[in-house]
Amino acid sequence: MSNRPPNVFVLGLDEANLPALRAVPGTDRMNLHPLLSATELQSGEVHVPDLIDRACTVLDGFEGSIDAIVGYWDFPASTLVSLLSERYGTRATSLESVVKCEHKYWSRLVQQEVVTEHPRFGRVDLTAENPSPPDGVRFPMWLKPALSYSSELAYGVGDMTEFREAVDAIKAGIHRVGRPFEYILDQLDLPPEMADVGGQVCLAEETLNGVQVAVEGYAHDGEITVYGVLDSINYPDSTSFLRHQYPSALPEPVQQRLRSVAERVMRHIGWSEATFSIEFFHDPATDRTAILEINPRHSQSHAELFTYVDGAANHHSMLALALGRDPALPRRKGPYTLAAKWYYRWFTDGVVHRVPSDEEIARIEREIPGVRIDLVPDEPQHLSDSGHQDSYSYEVAHIFTGGDSEEELREKYDRCVAALSLGLDTPAETPS
CATH class of the missing domain: 3.40.50 (Rossmann fold)
Incomplete structure (x- = not known):
């Protein structure tokens, strides 16, 4: 060799x-x-x-x-x-x-063949004169395109008025990703249940409750391995992420159930020699677990977290599998017990008028050990122009922190936010 x-x-x-x-x-x-x-x-x-x-x-x-x-x-x-x-x-x-994971409707059809851990779901006919929820799917529910970026065009709806407003928004924007995706569908020999679906389809799913958790793993030599379970914590009274935290604080029996579901689904999909990530909800009150979505790649958002805790980014498994090498990650060899990726957000549009320089960010990272900062907007810029935002908020910065307790993670995050001193004006304060 x-x-x-x-x-x-x-x-x-x-x-x-x-x-x-x-x-x-x-x-x-x-x-x-x-x-x-x-x-x-x-x-x-x-x-x-x-x-x-x-x-x-x-x-x-x-x-x-x-x-x-x-x-x-x-x-x-x-x-x-x-x-x-x-x-x-x-x-x-x-x-x-890949497409069985990424096309949300096809993915649900495949999931229900091997597991029960998924919400009730169905298609919404966007071409109908008066689109309505699918039979058997009850409010509250989520409407989302079969394919989107970062929860773009995903809407939680509680009644028919909100349903119709969400349908109108999805109809107006679904082509941006759905139309190119149809080229990919044309490359496949689709089963009868997918033959007339296409890429511009809207999915309705009953709302899941509980805590959100992500499972990351890979397939290698015919075996499915889950190498990490992470918690996703939202802002209070919001569906937008506040932080991802690794490792998960869920009880080990729950984590083992998540691993089992992931293994069964990915094996059934035919996943081979590649990484994946699956987002779940777990409801402690009912002990119910359900798949939110399957991603046909590991999460680059979590790379720093695995480095802080395990000693190597999850990119390692991706590279090793592609090169035919051992994809196993080290375990708990990093400098910290816990790590988090924080999403510093604004919940109304605004204009950025001051962004710290690269030198200022490097100084903050030196002064606060175990942090890394990525700014989302450039100066000056409307947050709504920064792209790939969810339907309810605007990401301003991603702040990675490592520590030995949740208190330390939060303290480092708060110090970073204060040190950034981002200059933002709300639209009402912006000169016309």
Whole structure:
């Protein structure tokens, strides 16, 4: 076997993830190459054939070996990994298995074949003169496109008035991701239950209650391994994330049930040689557990958390699987007992008029050990123009903290928020 460093092409390689990738053991003996930018993959209504052509131009023009093609973003990056890997002979799970995760309606159909841990769901006919909830799906419910970014166009509704308002909003924006996704569906031999569904379909699901939790894992050599369980805590009286925290505080029997459901579903989907993440709800009052959604990739949002607690980012498993190596992560070898990713948000639109410089952020990170800060908006900018926000809030900064208690995590977060001194004006305060 050659001792040359393998060439790994990373779809959407971005500055925020580069430090975590570089910190993965062994990446100093890899050549990491960017393949399409995050902006190309996520801005506007993407054109999948054009993205494939641009990626192939880069790969065909590369003079060395193409040893791996990887990605940690949702559609279209997730599907491009499978399409390009098949074309260039690199390791990846099948395109069909990716789409069975990513198309929310197909995913529900597949889930109900092997588990009961899912909400009641159905399709909403957006072409009807007066769209109505599916039979058997009761209020309160969530309406969402079959495919979206970061909960974009996902609405919680409690009555028919809110239902109709959400339908109108989804109808107006569903084409941005749904139309390009139909190109991917055309590449597959779809089963009869999916033959007429398409990519621009709206899903209704009964609202799940309890605490939200994420499970991360991978498939390797025919085995499904879950390597991490993380809690997702919302802002009070809100559906928007306040923080992800690792490891989970749920009782071990509950975590084991989550692992079991994940293993059964991913095996049934045909997942192979790739990472995944599944979001669940667990209701302590009823002891009910249910799948919220399945993501056909690990969460890049959690990379720093695994580094803080386990000693290596979850990017390690992605890279190792693509290169045919051992994907196992170290366990509890990091410097901290707990870690969190905090979402500093505004719940009304505003204009950013002062953003700390890179030097100021680096100073804060030096003064507060065990923190990293990523700012979302640029200066000056309306928060509503920053893209990929959920339907109810605006992300201003992502703040990663490591510590040995929840109190320490919160104290570091509060210090970071105060030190950032972000300059924001609400629309009412903004000159017209």
